[in-house]
Amino acid sequence: MIQRLLLLPLVTLIAHAEVRVITDFEGGNAEVVKLDQATKTLRIMPALHEGRGWPCWWSFKLEGLTAGEEFTLEVQAQTKPFRDKTVLAAAWCQPRQAWISVDGTTWKPSAKGTLSAEKVMSYTIKAEAAQMSLAWGPPFVPSDADKLLTDIAAKLPEAKRFELAKTRGGRLVNGIRIGDENASHQVWIGSRQHAWEAGGSQVGRGFITWYASDEAKALRAKTCLHYIPIMDVDNAAIGAGGKEAIPRDHNRDWAAEPIYPEVAAAQRMIRDIHVKHGLDVFIDLHNPGADDPIFFFGPFAFERMTGIQQRNYQRWIDLAAASIIEPLKVQPKYRFANYVKTDEERGRMSSGWVRANAGDSTISVTLETGWNSPLMSVEGYGKVGAGLGRALSAYIGENPRRE
Ligand SMILES: [Zn+2]
Known part of the structure; x- marks a missing residue:
């Protein structure tokens, strides 16, 4: 009895000091390389989901921290190849700042990490609570998409949620339509064809929040918008990268016979919208490489375009820049x-695919929002999305179908 009493406090003490890594939640991903409890140093690499694309996204929770104490997070590249013999370059999983959260909702950047000669990024983080969330960037997972669509639908009576498709994994890909089907202008905006690019969905959230605001009233009155917050729901749900997945990258699947049901469904809907009403704008939202700014990918034939096509693509980029x-x-x-x-x-x-299946007055572009900056917070991405909405308002306001 005496022995037990003496042992108990010691066991309790050790149990409290133990740091644990948790990844079994939506979008969770980390493979622990080593965890040194004495020096409070954790080394992770993005876990490889075979055939599910680039191992670059990571997101996990730490338990057993002591508020006020520092710990070190080290991030290295996944060592195994993700496709054939290709190992992903470390830069994709090493943002200048790690993103940290105490409540899982509010995210802020850590202090800048240091990159070693061995390509290990090291972040010093001060624990603010016993449990914290850490991620490559502010996460946006399928339950965030659901909440966002619910909020928008509650705010706008004219909004109508729809199920775009059921994925190969049996998950729902949800979207929302805002405006009269027969409106004079038709717009399609979506994100996360690449599951790791959570920033694309953050920009999308900023956009749709702006679109539901009073500032967008005039635009809403003449437009029917279709918006999809996450296309590759399967990979976003399990924290896989998605890019260059096997057998096909989502954004190389816009073929005659797509592999992914959500791509096939998007094609059907977009084709239908265009045939019935004419499609004005298609925008796909992405995150680019580590050193990239914010930019649009335009049509390859831009320099050779003439007439209404040339005018509209030029107007778009001018209005977007403003x-x-x-x-x-x-x-x-x-x-x-x-x-x-x-x-x-x-x-x-x-x-x-959209350019090939829509009309002369349609513009189809990709917005790539650079992520490797402390400015690319939920709020920062949100401002890009609101700016995108203002560009759309100005563009539709000019009537892109005019002769
Ligand atoms: Zn992408």
């Missing part, structure tokens, strides 16, 4: 996805 100004300005000129080499592959990208 409207997307916070927290950073969007580049005033299009970039082109020249790394995609063949016309066949270019045609299987969402923006290319």
Whole structure:
């Protein structure tokens, strides 16, 4: 009895000091490389989901922290290849700042990390509570998408939620339609064809929140908008990267026979909208590479375009440059996805497919919002989204169908 009494406090003490890594939640991902309880140093790499694309996204919770004490988070590249013999470069999983949260809702950047010669990024983080969430960037998972759509639908009586498709994994891909089906202008905006690019959904949230605000009243009155917060729900749900998945990247699946039901459903709906009413604007939201700014990928044929096509793409980029100004300005000129080499592959990208299946007055572009900055918070991304809404308002306000 005496022995037990003496042992108990010691056991309790050790149990409290033990730091634990938790990943079994929506969008959770981390493979623990090592965890040194004595020095409070945790080394992780993004866990590989075989065939599910780039191992770059990470998101986990730490338990057993002591508020006020510092700990070290080290992030290295996944060592196994994600496709054939290709190992993903470390830069994709090493933002300058890690993103941290105490309540799982409010996210802030950590102090800047230090990159070692061995390509290990090291962040010193001060614990603010016994449990904290840490991630590559502010996460946006399927339950966030549901909450967002519910909020928008509650705010706008004219909004109508819809199920775009059921994924291969049996999950629902949800969207929302705002406005009269027969409105004079038709717009489609979506994100997360690449599951790791949570910033795309954050920009989308900023956009749709702006779109539901009073400032967008005039735009809403003449527009029917379709908005999809997450396309690759399966990979977003399990914390897989999605990009270059096997057998196909979502954004190379816009073929005659898509593999992913949500891509096939989007094609059907977009085609239908265009045939019945004419599609004015298609925008796909993404995050680019570690050193990239905010920019649009435009149509490969831009320099050779004439007439209404040329006018509309030029007006779009001019109006976007005037409207997307916070927290950073969007580049005033299009970039082109020249790394995609063949016309066949270019045609299987969402923006290319839409260009081929819509009309002369349609614009189809990709907004790439740079992520590797402390400015790219939930609020920062939200401002990009609001700027996108203002650009859309100005653009539709000019009537892109005019001769
Ligand atoms: Zn992407």
